[in-house]
Amino acid sequence: MFQFVLRRLASAVPTLFIVVTISFFLMRFAPGGPFNLERPLPPATMENLMKAYHLDQPLWNQYLQYLKNAVTGDFGPSYIYKDNTIAELIGKGLPYSVQLGTYALLLALIGGVIVGTLAALRQNSFLDFLVMSVATTGVTVPNFVVGPILTLIFALMLSWVPAGGWGDGSLKFLILPVITLALPQLAVFARLTRGSMIEALHADHIRTARAYGLPQRAVVITHAMRGALLPVVSYLAPCAAALLTGSAVVESIFTIPGVGRYFVLGAINRDYTLVMGTVVLVAIFVIVFNLVVDILYGLLDPRVRHD
Amino acid sequence: MTFMKLKFGTAVLLGSLLIGACPALAEAVLHRGNSGEPQTLDPSQTSLEIEAFILKDLYEGLTSYDAAGRIVPGAAESWTVSDDGTVYTFKIHDKANWSDGTPVLAEDFVFSMRRVEDPKTAAGYANILYPIKNAEKVNKGELPVDQLGIKAIDAKTLEITLERPTPFFVELLAHQTALPVNKASFEKNGADFIKPGKLVSNGAFELAEHVQNDHLTAVKNPDYWDAANVKLDKVIFYPSEDQAAAVRRFEAGELQLVYNFSADQIERLRASHGDEVRVTAALSTYFYSFDTRIEPFKDVRVRRALSMAIDRDFLSKEIYSGAQLPAYSLIPLGIATYGEPARPDFADWSQLDREDKAIELMKEAGYGEGGKPLNIEIRYNTNPNHERVAIAVADMWKKTFGANVTLLQNDISAHYAYLKEGGKFNAARAGWTADYADAENFLAINLKKNPVFNYGRYDNPEYDALVEKSYNEKDPAARSKIMHEAEAIVLRDQPIAPMMNFGQLWLVSKKVKGWQDNGSNDHLSKYLSVEE
Numbered sequence: 001m002f003q004f005v006l007r008r009l010a011s012a013v014p015t016l017f018i019v020v021t022i023s024f025f026l027m028r029f030a031p032g033g034p035f036n037l038e039r040p041l042p043p044a045t046m047e048n049l050m051k052a053y054h055l056d057q058p059l060w061n062q063y064l065q066y067l068k069n070a071v072t073g074d075f076g077p078s079y080i081y082k083d084n085t086i087a088e089l090i091g092k093g094l095p096y097s098v099q100l101g102t103y104a105l106l107l108a109l110i111g112g113v114i115v116g117t118l119a120a121l122r123q124n125s126f127l128d129f130l131v132m133s134v135a136t137t138g139v140t141v142p143n144f145v146v147g148p149i150l151t152l153i154f155a156l157m158l159s160w161v162p163a164g165g166w167g168d169g170s171l172k173f174l175i176l177p178v179i180t181l182a183l184p185q186l187a188v189f190a191r192l193t194r195g196s197m198i199e200a201l202h203a204d205h206i207r208t209a210r211a212y213g214l215p216q217r218a219v220v221i222t223h224a225m226r227g228a229l230l231p232v233v234s235y236l237a238p239c240a241a242a243l244l245t246g247s248a249v250v251e252s253i254f255t256i257p258g259v260g261r262y263f264v265l266g267a268i269n270r271d272y273t274l275v276m277g278t279v280v281l282v283a284i285f286v287i288v289f290n291l292v293v294d295i296l297y298g299l300l301d302p303r304v305r306h307d
Numbered sequence: 308m309t310f311m312k313l314k315f316g317t318a319v320l321l322g323s324l325l326i327g328a329c330p331a332l333a334e335a336v337l338h339r340g341n342s343g344e345p346q347t348l349d350p351s352q353t354s355l356e357i358e359a360f361i362l363k364d365l366y367e368g369l370t371s372y373d374a375a376g377r378i379v380p381g382a383a384e385s386w387t388v389s390d391d392g393t394v395y396t397f398k399i400h401d402k403a404n405w406s407d408g409t410p411v412l413a414e415d416f417v418f419s420m421r422r423v424e425d426p427k428t429a430a431g432y433a434n435i436l437y438p439i440k441n442a443e444k445v446n447k448g449e450l451p452v453d454q455l456g457i458k459a460i461d462a463k464t465l466e467i468t469l470e471r472p473t474p475f476f477v478e479l480l481a482h483q484t485a486l487p488v489n490k491a492s493f494e495k496n497g498a499d500f501i502k503p504g505k506l507v508s509n510g511a512f513e514l515a516e517h518v519q520n521d522h523l524t525a526v527k528n529p530d531y532w533d534a535a536n537v538k539l540d541k542v543i544f545y546p547s548e549d550q551a552a553a554v555r556r557f558e559a560g561e562l563q564l565v566y567n568f569s570a571d572q573i574e575r576l577r578a579s580h581g582d583e584v585r586v587t588a589a590l591s592t593y594f595y596s597f598d599t600r601i602e603p604f605k606d607v608r609v610r611r612a613l614s615m616a617i618d619r620d621f622l623s624k625e626i627y628s629g630a631q632l633p634a635y636s637l638i639p640l641g642i643a644t645y646g647e648p649a650r651p652d653f654a655d656w657s658q659l660d661r662e663d664k665a666i667e668l669m670k671e672a673g674y675g676e677g678g679k680p681l682n683i684e685i686r687y688n689t690n691p692n693h694e695r696v697a698i699a700v701a702d703m704w705k706k707t708f709g710a711n712v713t714l715l716q717n718d719i720s721a722h723y724a725y726l727k728e729g730g731k732f733n734a735a736r737a738g739w740t741a742d743y744a745d746a747e748n749f750l751a752i753n754l755k756k757n758p759v760f761n762y763g764r765y766d767n768p769e770y771d772a773l774v775e776k777s778y779n780e781k782d783p784a785a786r787s788k789i790m791h792e793a794e795a796i797v798l799r800d801q802p803i804a805p806m807m808n809f810g811q812l813w814l815v816s817k818k819v820k821g822w823q824d825n826g827s828n829d830h831l832s833k834y835l836s837v838e839e
Binding site: 030031032033034040041042043044045047048049051052054080081082083084089092093148151152155159162163164165166227251252253254255256257258259268269270275285 | 341344346347348349352366426429430431432433434443447498501502518520522523545546547548549550551555556558559561629643717719720721722723724725726731759760820
């Protein structure tokens with residue numbers, strides 16, 4: 001088990017290297033640069049800026065320099081947020097995104113599994129149709145629609161919660177962004193759980209368990225759930241990586257100071273180092289959560305034990 | 308940042324929100340929506356309007372703005388100008404202090420302006436101070452920084468020598484790039500001097516806290532020379548880049564000022580909020596540039612015809628709901644030293660007459676129906692409003708001339724990089740917002756020697772000579788006349804087709820007192836107060 005983890009972590013290094021390399025060059029092939037704004041800069045100013053940020057050097061040099069610095073944890077200064085380094089920007093924003101994302105993930109996972117299980121147990125009943133229509137709506141209605149509607153109802157019409165901001169990070173500030181962020185994922189979890197639970201309930205070992213006269217509760221929770229959770233767990237990795245690294249849309253709708261916006265802002269403004277920083281961040285989260293999921297898989301499914 | 312600190316910081320914010328809502332505690336707090344996160348608090352690096360709002364609250368230049376956006380003495384209480392108009396001597400206010408209690412010295416300004424021109428600083432707006440003697444050479448690395456034409460005569464007297472008379476020089480000194488940096492603090496903290504807890508500033512407010520993308524808190528600076536007249540105890544800037552979200556927070560009473568919101572909200576907001584909705588013409592022009600290097604746009608008749616066929620009233624009303632005003636002049640209204648701008652002949656005709664004349668001109672030039680085919684590609688930067696404008700203009704050109712119009716959009720960086728680097732085009736969207744309230748700022752974009760801004764490479768020696776002449780004219784009336792002649796030439800030749808003047812859109816709560824709309828869009832918090 002320990003060796004398996006080590007092996008996986010070691011294989012993450014070349015993966016990260018490839019991700020960094022591809023995104024470094026892709027980013028540079030986009031036309032324009034970090035200093036081409038609506039207000040054009042005079043040539044002398046441009047030259048000074050390119051020099052100050054070493055953008056006047058050959059691309060190959062810049063790449064090697066970036067790799068060298070990145071290894072030591074230095075991801076460079078931001079071209080756009082000039083007062084900050086990339087490490088500072090991500091270091092300050094990440095705790096907010098992770099906190100918000102964790103709540104959303106828990107809500108989506110627990111809510112989705114419960115709802116999906118209930119729907120599976122009452123397959124083709126009114127409850128099933130209701131849950132699945134709500135879930136389909138949850139997936140199809142984008143969060144830039146859900147967020148403002150929730151704000152209109154709960155902040156403007158009912159005045160129960162603030163319309164935006166992180167505030168003191170208490171429930172009343174976070175509840176709307178968490179729901180907005182969780183809803184589409186909750187719907188996915190519910191659909192996945194329902195499908196695999198229906199399958200699991202028809203499996204031979206469940207029929208055997210029923211034949212032994214085990215109570216419904218024990219059959220579902222102890223025996224069927226274990227198999228039914230496998231697809232849910234495999235979706236957990238990309239979902240957690242996406243939720244914990246922030247959402248540009250939800251963060252800007254609710255003015256949350258997280259890191260989600262940096263990916264979009266960085267790309268639009270050609271803030272090369274910021275884009276690279278967020279790419280590396282997301283890559284690390286994906287790698288780590290894939291590893292976690294593989295370990296969980298082993299625990300749930302005896303056929304995939306890692307020894 | 309640890310969670311402890313985070314919690315403490317947010318607790319302060321919540322506390323201030325509560326206090327703001329509770330008159331008994333009587334701390335005057337302004338909650339100011341600012342439509343985006345500042346990229347820097349360093350005057351040498353700033354480039355955005357939303358930064359200027361914060362910087363002008365934190366720092367004060369030699370000159371500053373009053374509530375109506377007019378130039379008034381700032382850190383300098385008075386100044387004299389030599390007879391030839393090239394030497395300015397500033398007397399720094401006796402009581403001008405930094406937020407750490409030390410006096411503001413002439414030396415601080417020498418240090419700050421040298422820093423702006425130092426090529427190593429790579430200041431984005433270094434050219435704002437190019438009128439200072441040797442500034443351009445220093446900025447290009449051709450002369451050492453100590454050759455910059457600025458020196459401290461004594462602790463409180465500053466002398467600035469210019470390359471040549473620059474009638475709008477005191478306007479430039481109020482620009483955010485010319486704001487002073489505390490020398491001692493910079494030398495001690497290096498690049499970190501702008502961080503909360505370290506930033507020493509000389510404005511009406513000082514930086515207390517900055518949580519990026521959440522809020523920035525500035526508190527009253529007790530050491531400011533005019534502190535007695537500053538009514539607010541605290542200003543909190545909220546960087547709400549989602550305009551609709553900022554409007555919702557205004558409607559929920561969480562923000563008292565909101566800058567910039569979607570124009571299609573104007574009608575709805577007017578109905579519910581009346582004159583809390585403020586639309587003011589900005590010193591800003593929206594135009595299409597024509598590439599004067601290539602056929603058929605080389606031909607002044609083609610350019611004039613195309614410009615005439617654009618129905619500005621339609622664009623203003625139907626696309627911008629009146630948030631942008633129809634414009635025919637290069638220079639917007641509202642520049643005190645310039646007055647009424649020049650107008651092209653067709654500005655006073657009806658749209659129908661313009662179209663008839665346009666068809667005639669186009670025929671003369673040999674294009675359009677019956678002539679050579681007219682193919683036009685409109686380039687614009689990605690933005691729903693710019694797209695709607697491009698579609699409408701394409702339709703106008705199609706209907707008037709039977710032109711074959713295609714659209715090409717690029718994101719903002721790619722769009723401007725292409726134009727700046729001299730890429731060929733047909734018609735391209737661009738805009739210009741004044742850095743300082745002087746007509747020269749708009750005229751300069753059409754100069755031949757200014758290829759970076761002159762996208763269409765307009766080249767008219769007569770025009771260039773007039774602009775050059777205006778630099779050396781000291782009499783304001785005569786200078787204004789020369790500049791009007793220059794503007795008339797551009798409007799005759801239409802290397803660019805001015806279409807609209809941007810409107811500044813503000814939501815100003817009834818509780819905010821001391822607010823005055825102004826074209827230069829300067830709204831220092833020191834003039835504002837909040838009534839409960």
